[in-house]
Ligand SMILES: Nc1ncnc2c1ncn2[C@@H]1O[C@H](COP(=O)(O)OP(=O)(O)OP(=O)(O)O)[C@@H](O)[C@H]1O
């Protein structure tokens with residue numbers, strides 16, 4: 444299910460997970476790690492059927508996936524043009540680059556009560572937060588990618604009479620595609636962390652809420668089952684962006 | 695079509711606050727169907743002249759005319775092959791070569807047919823589906839040449855297209871260029887710093903001075919056509935090489951001293 448072709452990498456990946464599970468199981472059974480903090484993998488596996496049967500996992504997944512996707516899509520839709528504007532206007536680019544970078548390392552998630560006030564207790568809070576954090580790497584990576592496009596390639600297009608629009612579509616964006624996709628991947632990661640975090644903190648439903656709920660019930664194996672669902676969701680995003688990048692590259 | 699460069703001068707502002715007088719009153723004519731080379735030491739302003747003729751840079755003074763008409767930023771019938779690596783790494787050879795046809799609005803089938811024709815012309819058939827990073831430097835440069843040929847310009851302008859290649863590949867590609875030139879009868883201006891290449895290919899060679907770049911002398915290469923690279927062995931060829939080196943030596947020495955002074 445991961446981006447690389449062939450069964451080899453998948454098998455290797457699963458083998459590593461299995462090896463880790465066995466190690467963990469052993470460590471817990473010999474008392475190296477407390478079983479109350481970390482659930483033994485066999486207990487998590489045993490808890491899965493009940494977890495899926497009793498909790499609305501599918502709906503939680505859809506909510507988290509949907510909110511993250513919406514936040515990232517908005518961030519891409521607005522972030523890529525903003526990155527382009529900062530590239531075109533060098534002065535603005537130099538002026539704002541550090542500010543935007545600084546915002547990236549600020550704990551923006553602490554603003555979530557404000558968003559609750561604005562949007563009420565709806566998934567819009569998660570989307571808005573995810574968007575706010577996710578747009579930053581999109582802007583920075585888009586600008587960086589465009590700046591790194593080799594000038595001679597632009598000259599080639601110009602020598603064939605290409606318009607500015609054609610240069611953007613056929614030279615600048617393809618040249619900047621790898622960094623832009625790096626930006627989008629970072630965007631998805633940060634958007635998801637924030638979406639899940641707020642679901643957890645503000646009891647807004649979704650997988651984040653489910654993790655918190657299981658913890659409140661002190662059902663540790665189920666809590667880890669919910670976490671595994673989260674990891675799979677993020678793996679799904681990773682695969683999807685890889686697909687999208689290759690699809691764009693093949694055109 | 696004939697290409698006329700008259701009185702072109704260009705000065706750049708240098709990063710240290712001073713200025714670089716790159717070109718000074720350069721005039722040159724390339725007649726219809728003629729193959730002319732410009733040779734000069736490194737840093738003498740060849741690429742600057744290339745960009746001005748191609749319309750990517752504006753001259754401070756002077757102008758460039760095609761068939762007697764000045765081109766002021768108008769789209770021009772000049773195809774450019776760049777000194778640097780210039781293939782699009784995300785496009786296959788076929789899509790690279792079809793690029794100007796795509797801009798011209800040709801349909802997929804038509805532009806691919808045309809592109810294949812020019813790929814064959816530069817001897818890259820069989821590599822249509824390869825990406826540039828799967829090719830050698832010489833093949834990449836041939837892709838760039840095919841792409842410019844596909845633009846079907848009546849004037850072909852090349853800036854050291856083989857500079858990054860080894861001597862043998864360079865000589866063999868020279869043969870290829872001559873063969874294409876015979877076939878397409880394009881007016882061709884080649885910029886180079888390689889004396890052998892200039893003599894092997896040209897009807898006339900213009901020698902440029904080191905900064906400011908001026909045309910020092912134009913030498914007629916009166917060797918028989920059609921030529922092949924075997925001509926390199928002839929005494930006549932050697933005489934032209936010697937003649938050009940006499941002119942160039944002084945300029946190259948000045949250029950070297952200049953760059954050593956900068957480094958020191
Ligand atoms: N955009 C620019 N700004 C400032 N100086 C420039 C610029 N372009 C070229 N120069 C300077 O003008 C001079 C001529 O440069 P040019 O690239 O035309 O030389 P060249 O003959 O093509 O050299 P080479 O043989 O190395 O390709 C050089 O000293 C270069 O540093």
Ligand SMILES: [Mg+2]
Pocket residue numbers: 740741742777853854
């Ligand atoms: Mg040059």
